Amino acid sequence: MSVDLFLHVFRGLQTVSEELLISDPRINERIRVAEVRLVGPAGEQVGVVSIDQALRLAREADLDLVEVAPGSNPPVCKIMDYGKFKYEAAQKVREARKNQVNTVLKTVRFGLKIDDHDYGTKVGQVRKFLKAGDKVKVMVVFRGREQSRPEMGVTLLKRLAEEVAEFGSVESHPSIDGRNMVMVIGPLKNKAEARAEAKRAAEKSATQAEEKN
Known part of the structure; x- marks a missing residue:
């Protein structure tokens, strides 16, 4: 044949x-x-x-x-x-x-002068979304004269991408969108895989709790 x-x-x-x-x-x-x-x-x-x-x-x-x-x-x-x-x-x-589940595009906004505590909270949100199998649109909001310092936005987004690399990778590199700089990070695992992993983790946790009792 x-x-x-x-x-x-x-x-x-x-x-x-x-x-x-x-x-x-x-x-x-x-x-x-x-x-x-x-x-x-x-x-x-x-x-x-x-x-x-x-x-x-x-x-x-x-x-x-x-x-x-x-x-x-x-x-x-x-x-x-x-x-x-x-x-x-x-x-x-x-x-x-x-098993077919649509990926959702979540949005997380950062200010260019965000403090360490708020930054950590935002990074946690991004990790949570990626771990659940959703894409994340990360936005750096420029205010006033900050628009003349786009390299600072790139630095912030690069740092973020490195800190969430365990759960996602950059799909759309930083680009200017009006007064904002935008980057899209996609999950390493799709939504169905993420849900299956979460289910296995929950079952394992329940089993360990029963063994302790």
């Missing part, structure tokens, strides 16, 4: 598995062509065979003949347990949707 044809077959299987087809693929006697390129149940390449032979091989294996690449010439069919295949594919789609 050529590389192009292999990719076509793979995309056909992927499309079926994600249930993105407008209608179900043709299976068994619904496949009305003279011959097909057949893929066996273990993924082995059987070659081009008549539709009757393909159906016979599927029946002998007590499986289904599924058209996975109808646009090929001849169409590509695979011998498989279609009911089980659809069930597992649906499970994967549901799991993917369950």
Whole structure:
């Protein structure tokens, strides 16, 4: 099988598995062509065979003949347990949707003359957002003549990026936006991973508390 044809077959299987087809693929006697390129149940390449032979091989294996690449010439069919295949594919789609969580863009503002205590508090907020899997838009607000000292804003943002590097990395380097300087930091872990990690930490903490009691 050529590389192009292999990719076509793979995309056909992927499309079926994600249930993105407008209608179900043709299976068994619904496949009305003279011959097909057949893929066996273990993924082995059987070659081009008549539709009757393909159906016979599927029946002998007590499986289904599924058209996975109808646009090929001849169409590509695979011998498989279609009911089980659809069930597992649906499970994967549901799991993917369950784990799909949108990343939120949080905003944290700094004054150029921020004191150490407030700075520490703001850094803590940034770390908290990144650890939760959210992006953070960091803004340095310039007041009056401070606009003539943009290098001070760059220094502050660079220091911040270094202090939160454990949880995030710079996605958008410092740039001037009106009276402000803006930098975007993205989380090292996506939201689903962050939630899973937090859940594991909570479970571990609960287990340790029970052992102490």
